[in-house]
Amino acid sequence: MSNSQIHTSILPSGATFLFESMPAYHTATIVIRIMGGVSSEAADQGGSSHLIEQCLDKGTAELDARQIADQFDTLGSQYSVIVGRESWTTIASCLPEHVVDTTRKVFDLLLGATFPANYVNVSKSLAVQALASMQDPPGSLLRRAMMQQAYGTPLGRHTLATPEALATHDNGSLREQWSSVMANPTIEIAAAGPVDQAHLTEVLNNALGGVPCSDKTITHTVNFAAGNTHIEKDIAQTHIGLSFLGVPQSNKYATAEDLCISILSGGMSARLFTEVREKLGLVYSVGASNERPRGAGMIHVTAATTPERCAQTYEVLLRELSRLKEDVTEAELSLAKTRAISGYATSGASVQSRACELLADYFHKKEALPIEAHIERIQAVTLSDIKTYLDSQDLSKVSIVTLGKEQPTLS
Amino acid sequence: MTPDNVNSNFIERVLPNGLKLCLEPAHHMPSAACGFLVQTGSRDETPDIEGVSHFLEHMCFKGTAKRDWVAVNRDFDLMGSRYNAFTSNEKTMYYGWVPKDALGDQTALLADMMRSSLPEDEFNTEKNVILEEIAMYEDNLGSCMFDLARKTLFENTPLALSVLGTKETISPLKHSAMQSYFDARYVPNNMIFVASGNFDPDQLIAIVEKETAHWKNTPTQARKKATPSIATGTSRQTLGKFTQQAIMLCFPAPAAKADDMRVRVLSDVLAGGNSRMYWDIIQTGLCMQAGAFHLDYSDTGVFVLYAICSPEKEAEVVAALRAQAKKIYDQPATEKELTRVCNHLKMSIAKAGDAPMKRLMQIADDVDVFGRGRSLQSMLDKVAAVKSADIATYLEEFPLRGDGTLIAVGPNAS
Numbered sequence: 001m002s003n004s005q006i007h008t009s010i011l012p013s014g015a016t017f018l019f020e021s022m023p024a025y026h027t028a029t030i031v032i033r034i035m036g037g038v039s040s041e042a043a044d045q046g047g048s049s050h051l052i053e054q055c056l057d058k059g060t061a062e063l064d065a066r067q068i069a070d071q072f073d074t075l076g077s078q079y080s081v082i083v084g085r086e087s088w089t090t091i092a093s094c095l096p097e098h099v100v101d102t103t104r105k106v107f108d109l110l111l112g113a114t115f116p117a118n119y120v121n122v123s124k125s126l127a128v129q130a131l132a133s134m135q136d137p138p139g140s141l142l143r144r145a146m147m148q149q150a151y152g153t154p155l156g157r158h159t160l161a162t163p164e165a166l167a168t169h170d171n172g173s174l175r176e177q178w179s180s181v182m183a184n185p186t187i188e189i190a191a192a193g194p195v196d197q198a199h200l201t202e203v204l205n206n207a208l209g210g211v212p213c214s215d216k217t218i219t220h221t222v223n224f225a226a227g228n229t230h231i232e233k234d235i236a237q238t239h240i241g242l243s244f245l246g247v248p249q250s251n252k253y254a255t256a257e258d259l260c261i262s263i264l265s266g267g268m269s270a271r272l273f274t275e276v277r278e279k280l281g282l283v284y285s286v287g288a289s290n291e292r293p294r295g296a297g298m299i300h301v302t303a304a305t306t307p308e309r310c311a312q313t314y315e316v317l318l319r320e321l322s323r324l325k326e327d328v329t330e331a332e333l334s335l336a337k338t339r340a341i342s343g344y345a346t347s348g349a350s351v352q353s354r355a356c357e358l359l360a361d362y363f364h365k366k367e368a369l370p371i372e373a374h375i376e377r378i379q380a381v382t383l384s385d386i387k388t389y390l391d392s393q394d395l396s397k398v399s400i401v402t403l404g405k406e407q408p409t410l411s
Numbered sequence: 412m413t414p415d416n417v418n419s420n421f422i423e424r425v426l427p428n429g430l431k432l433c434l435e436p437a438h439h440m441p442s443a444a445c446g447f448l449v450q451t452g453s454r455d456e457t458p459d460i461e462g463v464s465h466f467l468e469h470m471c472f473k474g475t476a477k478r479d480w481v482a483v484n485r486d487f488d489l490m491g492s493r494y495n496a497f498t499s500n501e502k503t504m505y506y507g508w509v510p511k512d513a514l515g516d517q518t519a520l521l522a523d524m525m526r527s528s529l530p531e532d533e534f535n536t537e538k539n540v541i542l543e544e545i546a547m548y549e550d551n552l553g554s555c556m557f558d559l560a561r562k563t564l565f566e567n568t569p570l571a572l573s574v575l576g577t578k579e580t581i582s583p584l585k586h587s588a589m590q591s592y593f594d595a596r597y598v599p600n601n602m603i604f605v606a607s608g609n610f611d612p613d614q615l616i617a618i619v620e621k622e623t624a625h626w627k628n629t630p631t632q633a634r635k636k637a638t639p640s641i642a643t644g645t646s647r648q649t650l651g652k653f654t655q656q657a658i659m660l661c662f663p664a665p666a667a668k669a670d671d672m673r674v675r676v677l678s679d680v681l682a683g684g685n686s687r688m689y690w691d692i693i694q695t696g697l698c699m700q701a702g703a704f705h706l707d708y709s710d711t712g713v714f715v716l717y718a719i720c721s722p723e724k725e726a727e728v729v730a731a732l733r734a735q736a737k738k739i740y741d742q743p744a745t746e747k748e749l750t751r752v753c754n755h756l757k758m759s760i761a762k763a764g765d766a767p768m769k770r771l772m773q774i775a776d777d778v779d780v781f782g783r784g785r786s787l788q789s790m791l792d793k794v795a796a797v798k799s800a801d802i803a804t805y806l807e808e809f810p811l812r813g814d815g816t817l818i819a820v821g822p823n824a825s
Contacts, residue, residue, distance in 0.1 A: 024439035026761040065694070070683035071745075076754030095761055108547050125696035129721060133699065135654045136552050234652045236546040268472070268484035268494075278480060281539030284547050306546050343490020345441040345510035350766060 006358065007197055011205055014213030015187040018198045018358040018368045022351055027194025028099040028184055029355040030200075032106065033363070035186035038346035039085045039154040039220045039293075045177065046161025047168050051123050052178055053083040053159075055171075056090075065119060068109065077102040079199045085293055086220070089359075093352055099195045100203050107207035109140045113178060117171040128163045135233075138304070141291040142239045142403045145231055146300060150243035150399040152223025155293050165313040184214045190358040191366070194349045219295035228400040230407035233242055238404030239302070239309040242317065244395060246290050246297030249364035253389040254297070255377050257290060260386060262301065262336035263328060264288040264320065269322050269335065276303060282313045288407075294364065310408040340378045344371045414639055421784045422612045424426075426620060428601030429628040432494045433778045434615060435607045435770065443514040443608025444767040446506030447617075448523050450603070451596040453576075454569035454708075455634060460584060462576015463592050465498040466541050470589065471505065471601045472496070480533060486520050493768070501709055502779055508768040511609040515618050521620035524595060528609040534586045534606040542582070545575050549824070552719070552820065555650060556657035560818045563646035564661060564713055565730045568637035597631040605775045608767030636710050645817040648825045649694045655720045656821030660732045662811050664714035667707035667780045672793040673805040674714065680744045681735060681803070687748075688716075691738075692731050698724060699730070709780060714809065722823045729817065736811035746803045757796050760787040 007019040038049045059063040059080070072079050079095035090110065094102045134140050148156040160166070187208070191200055225244055247257050253405070265272050265288035276286045286303040301321065305313045347353060348371075358368040402408055424432040452464050473480045487494045494507030494517075505524060507517045548554040558573060565571040576584075604619050610771055665671045682688050682702035692701040698720035706713040710764060712809040763769045777785045 025765050027758070027765060066685070066690065070751075073685055073751040073754055076758040078755075078758055091763070093758070095758065119694070122694055122696040126699045129699045133655045133719065136697065138550050235550040237543070267488040268490075269481070269488040274481070274484070277540055278484075281536035282543075284540055284544040303541060304547060309543075331613070335485070338491045339488060342510050342513075342665060343493075346491075346493055346508045346768070349441050377526070 006370050008362075009201065010370055011086055011201070011206035011208060012203070013211050014215060014354075015189060015204070015208055016362060017201060018188070018190040018202055018362055019200070020192045020354050020358060021194070021197065022354065024192045025194055025351050026095070027093055027351050028094045028096045028191065028195045029091065030099065030103050030106070030191040030353040031355045031359055032110065033087045033188045033303050033359050034110070035087050035218065036181045036352065037084050037159050037161050040218065041154070041157070044165070044168065044311055046157065047127060047164030048157070048174060049088070050127060050159040050161070051084045051120060051166070052115075052174055053081045053088060053305060054121050054123040054126070055115045055174060056081050057109050057212060059114045059116040060108060062112075062366050063115060065116070071105055073101070075101055079106065079320050084221045085157055086218070087315065091352065093358070098193045099191070100155055103200065103203050104207060111182065111207070111211065113271065115171045115178070115252075117175045118175060120169070120171040124166050124169065125139065127160050127166050127218050131160050134160070136234070138235055138237065138239050138403055140402060141231065141233070142241050142302070145229060145401045145403070146241040146243055146399070149225050149229055149401055150228050150298055152225060155220050155222060155296070176342045180199060182211065184212055186214045188359055188362055190355045190362075193357040194360070196290075214363070222293075222296045222298070224397070224399065226397045226399055228410075229402070231401070231403045232405070232407070233403055234405055236306065237304045237404075238307045238402060238408055239402040240302045240310065240314055240317070242301040243399040244299045244393065245397065246292070246299040248295050248297050249292045250295070251297070253385060253392070254292075256385045256389040257299075257376070258299065258329070258338040259333060259340065259381055260324060260390065261288050261290050262339055263332050264324065266336055266339045271324070272301070274318070275320050276313060276316050278367065280312070280316065282309050282316065292364065307406065307408065310404070311410065314408070314410045321395055326384065328386050328390075333381070333386060335376050338379070344375060413517070421614075421786070423738075423783065424616060425738070426599070426623065427434060428626045429598070430453065430619070430623055430626065431620060431686060431778065432616065433603065433605050433774055433784045434612050434645065434819045435774055436610055437560050437607065437764065437770070437785060440609045440646050440765070440767055442508060442767055443511050443606060444506060444771040445514060445518055445521065445606035446504055446602070446771060446775060447521050447524075448599055448603040448605060448779055449503040449602045450501070450779060451503055452499050452501040453572040453574045453639060455596060456572055456592070458572065459487050459571045459580065460588050460592060461580040462541070462574070463584060463589055463644065464503055464734075465574050465576065466537070466581065467589055467593055468498045468505075468586065469541065470534070471527040472576050472645070473525045473537060474528050474530045475526055476528055478717060480530075483520070483524060487517070489493070490515055490517055500570055500574060504775060506771060514608070514610045514615065514711040517641055518615065518618050519622050524601070526626070527593070529586065529590055529593060533551050538581060538584070541575070542578060545578060545581065548575060552653050552655060552657050554699060556818060556820045558562060559646055559648050559820055560661065563818060564816060565637055569635050570637040570711070573681065577724070596631065598631060599623060599626040600628050601631045603775065603778050604705050605771055605778060607770040607774060623737055634709070635706065635784060638711060644791050645819060647819045647823070647825070649822065651822050653821050655719050656725045656819065656823055658718050658720065658725065658729060659818040660729065660731070660736070662714045662736075662809065663816065664705055664707070664712035665709050665750040665810050668709055670685045670781060671805070672797050673801050674809070676749065676752050676797045677802055677805065678703045678705055679755065679806050680748045681739065683755070685751060688735055689734065692718065697731055698728050701728075704819070706802040722821055724818065725823055733814070734817070739811065740806060744799045746799065749797065749799065753791070753795050756791055760791050763787060
């Protein structure tokens with residue numbers, strides 16, 4: 001792992017620009033995060049953020065949808081927009097020599113999207129189909145229900161909302177909403193790769209010249225519901241989803257929580273895989289994860305098993321969660337640290353991963369950290385930190401969602 | 412003719428025991444990936460042991476003469492490895508991705524696993540895991556679609572067998588049957604070691620030689636040929652538990668061994684972002700998923716146009732897929748389309764060059780199918796050389812004309 005250096009600047013427009021030079025690599029990535037997203041939708045605007053995501057590249061005053069797609073293809077640039085709970089994120093990857101042109105073209109869309117009526121209507125129709133198709137893969141149906149119950153409104157909203165809500169939007173309303181977002185946007189930009197920072201800064205300044213950006217941050221509230229919901233569906237397996245409140249990224253025990261998740265579910269020697277699958281053969285898939293909106297944290301544990309094994313699987317899951325409070329060892333902590341640190345040499349070492357992590361750091365803590373600083377934080381966690389973190393966790397407050405033929409009896 | 416692997420760092424060896432090695436060092440990376448590919452999969456099974464290759468893949472994590480399953484998993488995790496394995500119709504691959512200094516240890520561990528002791532006391536527990544996996548895929552529309560396609564297109568051939576097997580074949584499977592299969596198939600001359608990323612090739616070769624020196628070369632049985640029974644007609648499975656309808660329209664296509672880049676270019680002209688199907692089918696609102704791909708095996712292939720749609724739109728979507736097949740004759744691929752495909756590939760190649768795991772899988776595929784690695788540049792050159800006339804020639808050799816074989820899975824009864 002090389003000694004990385006992060007450059008953070010506030011551009012004259014007010015947008016934040018984070019940059020990491022990665023001279024040995026063959027591609028460049030630029031990521032642009034515009035705050036807003038699903039949680040910022042008005043109660044009667046469900047699905048609008050998704051439709052904006054789908055239609056941002058479907059027309060500008062100068063270019064139609066196909067011309068837009070063609071111009072990115074001419075450069076060989078890979079480009080996508082993803083709407084999330086708290087933002088729209090545009091990710092563009094390209095060969096280093098095309099990063100300037102790619103960046104300019106992305107901003108042409110962000111600042112000039114016209115949301116043509118025909119594509120808005122197609123996107124509405126496809127969103128309704130996507131909602132219907134979500135009923136098929138059990139994993140996505142379970143996840144949607146888990147999020148709604150654990151987070152409540154607004155963070156638990158699904159991007160696709162409902163067919164009724166989607167029907168209320170048209171190109172005029174989307175244009176109006178996007179204009180309102182872009183009138184004074186909070187924009188955070190990160191770039192990584194073998195490219196010139198000064199040149200890219202100049203391009204961003206030109207692109208954002210007339211846009212007064214804000215540094216406003218919005219923190220949404222988690223309305224956690226410790227409920228127990230079953231979704232009936234005629235499928236072979238029963239799916240179990242448990243959610244617990246976690247800590248925000250800014251919390252001093254955030255890294256301790258990450259390592260606890262790794263002890264539970266970080267590799268095939270982790271506790272859940274070992275106890276639920278390897279020793280008992282109860283499941284094929286089992287795992288724990290955590291996620292962090294701004295100022296909040298949530299832990300999820302999921303497993304899928306055939307109905308006759310469901311009660312036992314649930315018992316073992318709860319037993320393992322409780323046991324975590326009692327007997328984490330130095331060896332387990334060390335293993336979790338090794339896994340986390342090695343991630344910075346493998347999957348976390350790519351240009352795109354680095355650009356995305358710079359933005360994630362800044363989003364939560366207003367500070368983008370080099371890889372070395374992340375590693376130091378991981379190494380600094382002690383068994384005492386793990387114990388303090390786990391002692392603060394209330395495992396009795398659990399949001400449970402199950403999915404399958406019949407509601408399982410879980411005690 | 413220029414070999415595919417010039418202008419790259421490939422190092423290819425065959426050890427005295429028959430194990431093939433293909434290494435591609437990339438010294439700018441902080442990591443490296445390696446794996447063993449075993450040239451065995453469901454097509455090498457008999458119907459009574461259907462699913463054994465995949466079950467065996469799980470069992471190889473369950474212990475060796477040196478390690479029990481706890482130690483296998485722990486040792487991977489101690490290296491910080493991103494590791495796993497998969498089984499297909501034709502191959503089984505075990506792999507891991509580690510910080511560069513751990514590659515030697517990971518190689519030794521993977522080699523140890525390839526001589527699994529297949530512990531009998533773990534056999535039934537793991538059988539339950541496999542049965543759960545089978546149940547999981549029963550709830551997946553895409554898997555059900557492929558299942559029906561395989562059975563229909565390759566009826567009475569080894570390719571009709573399921574990778575996972577079925578409850579009926581896995582439940583009664585005996586440990587002794589797995590052991591015999593393992594002894595016959597996991598022999599060095601039927602295996603390939605592949606590595607990509609930052610490592611010293613000489614050191615790595617020495618490690619592989621040491622760890623596999625005791626492996627005995629044994630002749631393997633040749634594969635039975637699979638000829639697809641592609642005819643016109645419809646094969647339908649009505650499954651009321653799904654809300655969507657999955658459709659595949661299948662036509663004969665070349666085997667992977669043909670190294671035919673025309674079919675890859677054709678797929679990309681038809682499917683993906685900014686493709687014909689994207690604009691003609693998805694962006695007209697007809698359905699949210701539609702595409703095309705070449706389903707390729709070592710001795711045969713199928714070209715597939717597919718879609719996932721609302722059940723009430725099935726007929727309309729099938730007509731749209733057939734219209735795409737017709738359109739490629741009426742409006743041949745343009746230079747602009749070919750340039751788009753080439754530019755996309757150029758970017759993918761650059762990304763793979765920075766990602767040892769991605770590159771590992773490409774090299775493993777190439778060595779398995781072609782018997783040699785192919786450099787990223789040679790792949791790009793081949794794609795760039797495909798002209799519209801070449802696609803037209805392909806379409807005469809492997810026509811998309813006619814009705815093709817229609818596979819339909821979902822709630823529709825007709």
